[in-house]
Each structure stands twice: as C-alpha cells, then as structure tokens.
Amino acid sequence: MAYSDKVVDHFNNPRNMGSFKKDDADVGTGMVGAPECGDVMKLQIKVQNDTIVDAKFKTFGCGSAIASSSLATEWLKGKTIEEAQKIKNTDIVQELNLPPVKIHCSVLAEDAIKAALADYQKKTDGQPTGTK
Amino acid sequence: MKLPIFLDNHSTTPMDPRVLEAMLPYFVEKFGNAASRNHAFGWAAEEAVEQARKQIAKLIKADAKEIVFTSGATESDNLALKGVLEMYKEKGTHIITSSTEHRAVLDTAKSLEAKGLATVTYLPVDKYGMVNPQDVQNAITDKTILISIMLANNEIGTINPIQEIGKIAKSKGVLFHCDATQGVGKIPVDVQAMGIDLMSFTSHKIYGPKGVGALYVRKRNPRVRIAPQIDGGGHERGMRSGTLPVPLIVGFGKACELCEQEMAADTARLTKMRDRLQAEIMAALEESYLNGHPTNRLPGNLNISFAYVEGESLLMGMKDIALSSGSACTSATLEPSYVLRALGVGTELAHSSIRFGLGRFNTDDEIDYTTKKVIEVVTKLREMSPLYEMAKEGVDLKSVQWAAH
Numbered sequence: 001m002a003y004s005d006k007v008v009d010h011f012n013n014p015r016n017m018g019s020f021k022k023d024d025a026d027v028g029t030g031m032v033g034a035p036e037c038g039d040v041m042k043l044q045i046k047v048q049n050d051t052i053v054d055a056k057f058k059t060f061g062c063g064s065a066i067a068s069s070s071l072a073t074e075w076l077k078g079k080t081i082e083e084a085q086k087i088k089n090t091d092i093v094q095e096l097n098l099p100p101v102k103i104h105c106s107v108l109a110e111d112a113i114k115a116a117l118a119d120y121q122k123k124t125d126g127q128p129t130g131t132k
Numbered sequence: 133m134k135l136p137i138f139l140d141n142h143s144t145t146p147m148d149p150r151v152l153e154a155m156l157p158y159f160v161e162k163f164g165n166a167a168s169r170n171h172a173f174g175w176a177a178e179e180a181v182e183q184a185r186k187q188i189a190k191l192i193k194a195d196a197k198e199i200v201f202t203s204g205a206t207e208s209d210n211l212a213l214k215g216v217l218e219m220y221k222e223k224g225t226h227i228i229t230s231s232t233e234h235r236a237v238l239d240t241a242k243s244l245e246a247k248g249l250a251t252v253t254y255l256p257v258d259k260y261g262m263v264n265p266q267d268v269q270n271a272i273t274d275k276t277i278l279i280s281i282m283l284a285n286n287e288i289g290t291i292n293p294i295q296e297i298g299k300i301a302k303s304k305g306v307l308f309h310c311d312a313t314q315g316v317g318k319i320p321v322d323v324q325a326m327g328i329d330l331m332s333f334t335s336h337k338i339y340g341p342k343g344v345g346a347l348y349v350r351k352r353n354p355r356v357r358i359a360p361q362i363d364g365g366g367h368e369r370g371m372r373s374g375t376l377p378v379p380l381i382v383g384f385g386k387a388c389e390l391c392e393q394e395m396a397a398d399t400a401r402l403t404k405m406r407d408r409l410q411a412e413i414m415a416a417l418e419e420s421y422l423n424g425h426p427t428n429r430l431p432g433n434l435n436i437s438f439a440y441v442e443g444e445s446l447l448m449g450m451k452d453i454a455l456s457s458g459s460a461c462t463s464a465t466l467e468p469s470y471v472l473r474a475l476g477v478g479t480e481l482a483h484s485s486i487r488f489g490l491g492r493f494n495t496d497d498e499i500d501y502t503t504k505k506v507i508e509v510v511t512k513l514r515e516m517s518p519l520y521e522m523a524k525e526g527v528d529l530k531s532v533q534w535a536a537h
Contacts, residue, residue, distance in 0.1 A: 003448065011448055017516055034534030035480035035519060038442055038460050038468065042518035058518040062444040062461040066516065115535075 003063055004097035010067035015074050018056045020044045028120025030112040039065045039105070043112035045076055045084070047120055052076045052084055057112075064102040068092050068109035076113065081121070087113055133497045135452040141337075141432055141491030142286050142314060143456060147383070148339040148492070154386035155341065158379035166376045167367060177378045184385025191388040192312075192331065193322040194348050200368045201376055204345035205313040208332030209236040209280075211347050211372065212309045215358030216278050216330070217250055220307070224275035228306075230255045230263045230292075231474045233282050236332075237311050241280070251275070260425035261290035261475050269300045279308045283315035287458065287471040287487055288424030289433025291319065298327020307356060313337055313345075317391035318399070318430050323348055329356050335380065339492055340387030344380035347372075394492075402431040402490050405499050409488060410434050416507045423458075423472055423485055432490035437472075437481040440520035441513040446486055449509035453502055458485035480529075 003011070019042070022029040026047050033040040039061030046054040055073035059066045071092060076084055089106035092098070098106055138146065158180060166181045168174025185196040202208045217225065229241055231254045244250040253271045257263055263281055272279075279301050284291045294310055301308035309330040312321060316331075317338035323331060334345035349371065350356045364373030391398075414420050419439040435458075438446065443459030458469030460483060468482035477485075488502070514520040519529060 008448075011445070014516060019521060031518065032535050035483075035529060036478075036534075038480075038483040040518055040534070042521075058516055058521060060440060060517040060519045061442050062459070063448040065442075066445060111535075 006071075006096050007064055007067040007098070010070040010096070011063045014057075014066060014070045016054075016056050016070065016077075017058065019058060020046055020054075020056055025123055026120075028116040028118075028123065030115025030117070030119060032111040032115055033061070033108055035060065038062070039108060041065065041069050041108050041112040043069060043072060043076075043109070043116045045116050045120060047081065050080050050082075052079050052081070061108075062102070062105065064096070064098055065105040065108060067096055068098075068105045069112065071095060072109045072113055081117060084113060084117055133495065133501065137453045137494075137498045137502060139488050139490060139494065139498070139502060140454045140456050141489035141494075142289075142487065143489065144336050144342065145339045145491050146493055147336075147341055148387065148390055150390060151340050151383045151386045155379045155383040158382050162378075164378070166378055167365065177376075180378055180382050181376055184381045184388075187385035187389040187392075188346060191321070191392045192316060192333075192348060193324055195351060197369075198323075198348050198351050200347045200349055200371045201381060202345045202347055202372055203343060204336070205234075205311065205332045205334035206236040206345075208334070208345050208347040209234070209309075209311055210240050211358060211361050212330045212332060213237065213240045213244065213278065213280060214361050215371070216307055216309070216356075217244060218359035219357050220277045221249070224273075224277045225250045226253070226273055226275040227251070227278045227280065228253045228255065228268060228271045228276060229280040230257055230282070232257050232261055232285055232287075232471045233280065234286055234311055234313065237280055237282070257290075257474055259476055260428070261285050261288045261423075261471065262425065262428070263292050263297070265293055265296040265300055268297050269304075272300070272304050272306060276304070276306050279306055281308075281310060283310050283312035283321070284319070284430050284433075285424070285471060286314050287469060288435045288475070289314070289429035290425040291315065291428050291430065294326045294328070301329070302327050307354075314430060317388065317395070318432065320395070323350070329354070330358075335384035335387055338387045338391050341380045341383040344377055344384045346384070398492055399431045402492075402494075405494065405496065406432060406434050406488070406490050409490075409499050409503055410436070412503045413506050417510050420510075421477075421481060423475065423477060434488040434490070435485060436488075437477065437485040438510045439481060439484060440517045440523060441510055442483050443485055445513055446484075446506075446509060449513060450502075450505050453505060456487045456489070458487070459483045 055076040057069040089110040092106035164173030164177035166177040189196040316333040331348040336342040423435040443457030444461035472482040
C-alpha cells in the first residue's frame with residue numbers, strides 16, 4: 001500500500017510524541033484500542049483555563065494510526081475543550097488522505113480525543129477549571 | 133550496495149541471469165509449439181521442453197515422465213487435490229491436511245468441503261509449526277484418499293517430517309501430496325525416499341520465471357491417476373491441457389539445474405548470513421521472539437516477533453528493505469497470520485512479526501544494513517509505543533481491560 005506524503009511525514013517526524021504524568025490534575029488521558037487488534041493509542045492533553053495548552057501521544061499500530069494520533073495532538077493544541085469535542089475522524093481521513101482500510105485508525109484517534117477529554121472532565125468535575 | 137534491498141525471497145525471487153540467457157532463444161527464434169509433431173519448429177520446442185523436464189525431474193529424483201507442467205504451485209495444488217478426489221471418489225472422500233498449509237491447499241480443501249465433495253481433517257501443528265506424523269496416522273480412516281502436507285512453511289520456514297508421513301501414507305495405502313513450493317531447490321528433495329505421490333512446486337521461488345510450475349505425479353508404485361481440471365488438447369498425458377509455455381519451461385529447467393549444482397554452496401552461505409542476522413538482532417533487542425523451528429527450517433528463513441511494536445509500522449520504518457509481516461494490516465483479510473496463530477503465538481505477537489527471506493543474491497553488506505536498520509526502527513517505535521511504556525512501568529498487559537474496538 002502506498003502511503004500519502006502526510007502520513008509518511010507524521011510517521012517519520014511524529015509531533016508531540018511522549019507522555020505527561022497521568023495523575024496530574026491538569027492532564028487528561030485517553031487510551032483506546034487493544035493489542036490483539038494491532039493498535040493501541042494513548043492521547044494526553046494538558047489543560048489550563050479550559051484551553052488545551054499541550055498534547056502528547058504514544059501509539060502502537062500501523063503508520064496510519066501513528067500519523068492519525070500525531071495529527072490529533074497538533075490539532076488539539078490551542079483548542080478549548082468545546083472546540084476539541086468537535087474534531088471528527090472524517091477530518092483526519094481528509095487531512096491524511098487515508099484509504100478506506102485505514103479509516104478505523106482515524107476513528108481510533110477520535111475515540112482517543114474523546115476519552116482524554118472525558119478523563120480530564122472527570123478529574124475536574126464540580127471544580128472550576130483552570131484554577132490549579 | 134543498492135537500495136532498496138530485497139529480503140522477501142519467500143514471496144518470489146529475482147530471476148538468475150543465467151536462466152534468462154537460457155530462455156531468450158525461445159521467444160523469437162525458436163518459437164514453435166511443442167505439440168507440433170510434424171515440423172522443425174515444433175521439434176525444436178519439444179526437445180527444449182523434454183530437456184527441461186529432465187533437469188526438473190533430476191532435482192527431485194523423479195522420472196521426467198512424472199512431471200506435469202502447470203501455471204504455478206497454486207494450480208498444482210488445485211490439480212492435485214481436485215484431480216485425486218475426482219478420480220478416487222468411489223474409494224473415499226476424506227482428505228487430511230494441516231492448519232498451516234498455504235492457502236492454495238487450504239482454500240481448495242475448503243472449497244471441496246463447501247461443495248459437499250469432501251470431508252477434511254485439518255491437523256494442528258506443534259509450537260514450532262511441525263505436523264506430528266502420529267497425528268496423521270490417527271486421522272486416517274477407511275475413507276481417507278489423500279494426505280496433503282507441506283514440505284516447508286512459507287512464513288516460518290519450518291520443515292515437516294515428510295519421510296515419516298510418506299511411510300505412514302504408503303503403509304495405509306493413502307496417496308500423499310506434498311506442497312513443496314518453498315522447499316524444492318532449497319533443501320534436498322527425493323520423492324522416492326520421501327514416499328511422495330504428488331508434489332507441487334514452482335519456478336519463480338527458485339530464481340526462474342513466473343508463470344510456470346509443476347505437479348509431480350508418480351507413475352509406478354503406485355501409478356497415480358488424476359482427473360484433469362482443464363480440458364483441451366490432451367497435453368501433459370491428458371492431465372493438463374494447454375499449449376506449453378516453452379520459454380518459461382526452459383527457464384524453469386535451467387533454474388532447477390542451477391539449484392541442483394549450487395544448493396550446497398547456497399545453503400552454507402545463506403545459513404551463515406541468516407544466523408548472523410538472527411543473532412545480532414536478538415542480542416540487541418530484548419523481547420524479540422523467534423517464530424518457527426530453531427534449527428529445522430529453511431536456510432534463508434527468519435521470522436521474528438518484536439513485542440510492543442506493530443509489524444506494518446516496522447515495515448514502513450524500513451521502507452528501503454523489502455520484507456513481509458504477519459500483521460493484519462499487511463494482509464488482505466485484516467486478520468493476523470493464521471500460521472503464527474496455529475503455533476500458539478499470541479495475536480499481539482502475530483501483529484508484531486517480521487519475515488526475513490534471504491536468497492541467492494543477498495550480500496553480507498545488505499545483512500549488515502538490515503541488522504542496523506531493524507535495531508534502530510524497533511527501538512524508535514518502542515519509544516513511541518504505549519505498550520512498551522506500560523511494560524517498563526511493570527504493568528502486566530494481560531491484566532489490562534482493553535477497550536476493544
């Protein structure tokens with residue numbers, strides 16, 4: 001299978017690869033997928049005043065899965081929680097020019113974003129955000 | 133050293149220039165139809181075909197008359213299973229095969245089952261991918277007409293105890309077909325000593341041209357008969373009609389001759405390079421696991437799973453080296469390798485497998501480059517892997533509740 005230039009670029013030069021401490025109060029962590037399925041994505045966001053100031057990922061999976069999560073971290077940075085909720089897998093498909101067999105990689109990335117946001121919101125539930 | 137490097141010699145092989153040279157006269161100059169019995173063009177073609185038939189037969193210790201030309205090993209497998217079943221169905225319709233056969237055998241068996249024409253027993257293999265001859269013996273019933281077991285596996289290179297299975301087949305009066313596609317030309321094959329009645333193999337795996345293969349069909353003790361699956365002019369003693377592709381057959385013959393002459397030297401060189409590749413990679417990378425038999429396997433085969441990294445991404449990181457992976461992402465079915473699964477390799481490690489296939493034209497420099505690249509890319513991808521991070525933190529990955537999708 002031939003990969004799009006953007007997938008190759010993200011694969012060779014992953015953006016924001018790494019981890020935050022998942023117990024930190026301003027960090028939301030989303031981990032989706034399963035090793036048996038051949039892909040696991042961990043996506044983390046760091047939030048201040050309702051805005052995502054930083055994002056990191058680690059991914060076990062094919063090149064398209066790595067590229068999808070790398071792209072997701074780029075897009076998350078600078079977005080508010082509400083804006084981040086609106087990122088759709090179809091946007092990722094379009095940006096990376098993913099073929100049909102790789103659409104599940106983008107779905108996984110959207111799931112990872114949602115899971116990270118949910119984790120952050122669970123941590124801050126009932127507390128004003130951005131005060132820590 | 134030229135890039136990209138071809139290390140996928142189980143999928144196909146580059147043609148040996150000496151093979152091409154042998155073929156060239158048979159395209160334009162000696163273009164006759166080998167079935168034309170009454171003019172010089174036909175005679176020249178027939179002579180070339182018969183010469184090739186001898187070269188091929190010699191490599192497998194058969195008689196030239198026992199070689200039936202086909203389009204390749206897939207057709208040979210189809211012809212063997214379907215042809216035997218159709219010819220001997222009055223005697224029985226039970227076939228015994230194994231779970232790690234090539235899909236040309238498995239899918240043919242499944243198709244016969246689905247049509248209600250045969251019942252099939254799929255024998256398990258041990259953790260190295262070997263069929264136990266005792267299992268073959270135990271599976272034989274009075275309805276069994278055919279045993280079909282491969283010589284060497286295309287993914288893990290494990291070599292089956294063919295001679296023992298051949299003996300059992302003979303003692304029970306059951307025909308024995310062997311898919312020897314990966315083994316012929318690489319390891320010694322003797323259809324007499326191994327007790328093989330039918331054997332599939334092909335030219336393009338042994339540095340010959342694509343588009344031609346053969347089915348060995350035993351002529352005596354016993355005389356094996358098969359019903360043709362392609363009807364027509366009655367070529368190949370009525371077993372496979374169709375004008376013979378003379379240039380391809382000439383190339384196939386030459387390829388077999390070269391394999392016979394150079395097998396010992398090729399084996400020694402490939403085994404040394406393969407063992408070095410294996411030793412250096414596995415010494416540098418923790419949690420890399422050899423798939424297949426540690427010693428009883430094809431000289432050019434190496435199959436390793438690298439825990440915590442996915443196979444397709446590994447291939448992508450080494451795009452100047454042609455390799456293959458058991459990862460689902462690289463297969464048409466989106467399932468990880470059924471061969472590795474049959475060995476009991478976990479799904480996650482099946483996704484992480486890489487097959488190295490060394491061949492006649494690989495060099496020490498290429499192996500050095502590959503070793504370095506594999507270590508570099510696996511290390512980089514592990515840094516990127518959440519599974520590796522968790523394992524390093526002491527998390528037991530098997531205890532995690534994964535959100536499967």
